[in-house]
Amino acid sequence: MKDWKTQNWFGHEIEAGSHQNVDLEISESYSGRNISIPLRVIRGSKPGPTVFVTGALHGDELNGTGAIRSLLADPEWGPSCGNVLMIPVLNVLGFERHSRYLPDRRDLNRCFPGNASGSMATRMAKVIFDAVVAQCDFGIDLHTAAVRRTNYPNVRCDFKNQECLRLAMAFGAGVLLDGRGPKGSFRREATLAGCPTIVVEGGEVWKVEPSVLECMTRGIVNVLKVLEMIEGEPDVPENQVRLKHTKWVRAEHGGFMDMHVSPGSTVVKGQPLATNSSLVQEDHNRLEAPFDGIVIGMTTLPAVQPGEPVIHLGKLASPKTARRVEKQTQADDMQRTAQEHLSTNMQVTEPIDCEPSESEPVE
Incomplete structure (x- = not known):
């Protein structure tokens, strides 16, 4: 030393x-x-x-x-x-x-x-x-x-x-x-x-x-x-989720994206994540969650081509876990505020009725 x-x-x-x-x-x-x-x-x-x-x-x-x-x-x-x-x-x-x-x-x-x-x-x-x-x-x-x-x-x-x-x-x-x-x-x-x-x-x-x-x-x-370099107790959430597996859900077709989730959202398998369609709202194609998870990242560019990454999901164990994580997020002021603020950077809409496409297999 x-x-x-x-x-x-x-x-x-x-x-x-x-x-x-x-x-x-x-x-x-x-x-x-x-x-x-x-x-x-x-x-x-x-x-x-x-x-x-x-x-x-x-x-x-x-x-x-x-x-x-x-x-x-x-x-x-x-x-x-x-x-x-x-x-x-x-x-x-x-x-x-x-x-x-x-x-x-x-x-x-x-x-x-x-x-x-x-x-x-x-x-x-x-x-x-x-x-x-x-x-x-x-x-x-x-x-x-x-x-x-x-x-x-x-x-x-x-x-x-x-x-x-x-x-x-x-x-x-x-x-x-x-x-x-x-x-x-x-x-x-x-x-x-x-x-x-x-x-x-x-x-x-x-x-x-x-x-x-x-x-x-x-x-x-x-x-x-x-590390005991500053006095006081750390201000941390009561529970934190640990993710071992993540996956980018990618666009199947080109078009303009309507997002149905935002950063920090928890989702269950099969839940609509985004829908893309032509510029005149034809040929709708829906992306669905391939598993229960949490949105840890996403595109901010609504126009996509086939294969481009749209939603980055962290895999959760079950729908029950997804609900628990959502509850934990809302209980922590900082996480809740981050989720609210980041969601304002994109338009999030309710999914419209359309035939869903098959979700990508998990890598």
Whole structure:
């Protein structure tokens, strides 16, 4: 462990109980100028864990950036023990272009732990991994859905890793998804390197959505409370649903979609999810739930072609479980508000009478 009283972070001597804004140099521009990530190091007065919180690993996913900035707006906010590295934008090159990707079209979130002699993306990943992940004990990585989609707030982690599961449950999003993450992803490689890391998904790209921001800020504080870095009890839902299987329900035909559910809705097998038809309301085709589940993501673009993803469902055990999850959602103010707010981003209608199509088989 580093000496606690004074520690060197990114070339700056920072005293215990203080905070400082610093820059992490990650690459160089075409003109040879340094490219840096701005961040804040917040140090508690007593020893404890070191946690990183990152936003905009995909440069267009800004809800996490908004959540981190919201906490940083209070200069008195911070842990009583341990260190927190608050990084509003990890992918600054994508952020500058309002893009998910780096200028060379590579996905930074598939390039970890990086390579010091590889592509620009893997070199950046190597710097970030060595400077941040290798110095931390835990991590929280904040994301949104990809372009033209939205996500109901959820936490993703490897359920087999008990430390990751502890962080995920402490975050308190209400919905947990099991998975290690894709190969080369930040959270997967960080966890493999001994820094248990969770991913939080919520909302859309290019936005800071108040209900998602509130969920993320509450979750960050909750995790720090469970790690005993901040005093107090975490504010988490009484029950949280754990999902091991999910499926994208895809369009069978091209057309214009009428949605019958919204993010966070619980559904039972056979329930209408969406109906698409021609622009003059002919040739109706209905998509139905292939199983009992909860809507964890969906398209925000009503025009579809065959095979395009429409509704992302998390599989629940039974209709009884679906009813219980709906009751749990309504009992938690934050989840209920997120569900209500996200539903206003799309038109949700009652299904009309039409011949239903066969649901896709479960993958």
